[in-house]
Amino acid sequence: MTSLLCGCIFLRKMLRPYDRVLKGFRGEVVKEEPLCRHTSYRIGGPADLYLVPADEEDLKGLLGRAREAGVPTFILGNGSKLLVHDEGVRGVVVDVRKVSDRIVLKDDEVSVGAGTELDLLAAWTVGEGLEGFAELSGIPGTVGGAIAMNAGAFGRTISELLTEVRALAPDGREVVLSKHEVGFGYRKGLEGFVVLSAKFRPERKDPELLWEKRREVLKLRSEKQPLEYPSAGSVFKRPPGDYAGRLIE
Known part of the structure; x- marks a missing residue:
C-alpha cells in the first residue's frame, strides 16, 4: 500500500x-x-x-x-x-501544420503560413505563373521546416525569393526578420526559432513552362528515390564542387 x-x-x-x-x-x-x-x-x-x-x-x-x-x-x-x-x-x-497553412497573393507578394506543405506551395505558385518554386516540387516538408534549414533542390533554395519571415524567438518574442538578418547559408536557415509565416516575391512566367519544369522535377525524383518506401529523400549535404553520391559510390 x-x-x-x-x-x-x-x-x-x-x-x-x-x-x-x-x-x-x-x-x-x-x-x-x-x-x-x-x-x-x-x-x-x-x-x-x-x-x-x-x-x-x-x-x-x-x-x-x-x-x-x-x-x-x-x-x-x-x-x-x-x-x-x-x-x-x-x-x-x-x-504546427494546422496552425497556419494559408497562401495569399497580393501585389505580386506571396504570404504563406509556416504549416503549408512545400509541395503544395510549389504547385500553387506554378498554377499562378510564379517562378522559383517548381524546383522545390516533391520536397516532403513544410514551409516552416524548409526555412529552418534553407531547403533546396535542383539549383534552388527556399531563401532565394524570401523577403521576410515572421517567427517566435527562443525567449517568446515575435520578430520579423529580413532574409539578410537571418543569414541563410547552404542548408543553414532560421535555427532555434519557431517560424509562423513568410513572404516571398517571385517573378512572373508562363505557367505552361513552369508546369513542364514541375513535371520534370517530379519525374527525376521518382527515378532517383525509392518513394514507395519510408524515407526522407536525399539527406546528404553536397560537398563544395562535388556530389555526395559520387563520393559514397
Missing part, C-alpha cells in the same frame, strides 16, 4: 508541469502518441504529450506556458528528415 501511494504521489508530481502547460489550451491533446505515425521514416516511440494547437494564439500561449514550467518542447512539421528514438520524446511535441 505504501509503495502504491508513493507511486501515485510521484506520478502526480511528474504530471503537474504538463497540467500547467495545458491550462487554457484549445487544441488537440494526445498522450503517449507514437511518433512513428508522424515521421517519413515511420520510426519513433511515444511523446509524453502530442499537441495540435487550434491557431496561432493557441500556439503562442502553449509555448509560453511550457517555457515558464520548464517543460521541453519540440516543434514538428511534416516529420521528414527526423530520427526519433524508439524510447520516444520526454516533453511536449507540438504539431
Whole structure:
C-alpha cells in the first residue's frame, strides 16, 4: 500500500508541469502518441504529450506556458528528415501544420503560413505563373521546416525569393526578420526559432513552362528515390564542387 501511494504521489508530481502547460489550451491533446505515425521514416516511440494547437494564439500561449514550467518542447512539421528514438520524446511535441497553412497573393507578394506543405506551395505558385518554386516540387516538408534549414533542390533554395519571415524567438518574442538578418547559408536557415509565416516575391512566367519544369522535377525524383518506401529523400549535404553520391559510390 505504501509503495502504491508513493507511486501515485510521484506520478502526480511528474504530471503537474504538463497540467500547467495545458491550462487554457484549445487544441488537440494526445498522450503517449507514437511518433512513428508522424515521421517519413515511420520510426519513433511515444511523446509524453502530442499537441495540435487550434491557431496561432493557441500556439503562442502553449509555448509560453511550457517555457515558464520548464517543460521541453519540440516543434514538428511534416516529420521528414527526423530520427526519433524508439524510447520516444520526454516533453511536449507540438504539431504546427494546422496552425497556419494559408497562401495569399497580393501585389505580386506571396504570404504563406509556416504549416503549408512545400509541395503544395510549389504547385500553387506554378498554377499562378510564379517562378522559383517548381524546383522545390516533391520536397516532403513544410514551409516552416524548409526555412529552418534553407531547403533546396535542383539549383534552388527556399531563401532565394524570401523577403521576410515572421517567427517566435527562443525567449517568446515575435520578430520579423529580413532574409539578410537571418543569414541563410547552404542548408543553414532560421535555427532555434519557431517560424509562423513568410513572404516571398517571385517573378512572373508562363505557367505552361513552369508546369513542364514541375513535371520534370517530379519525374527525376521518382527515378532517383525509392518513394514507395519510408524515407526522407536525399539527406546528404553536397560537398563544395562535388556530389555526395559520387563520393559514397
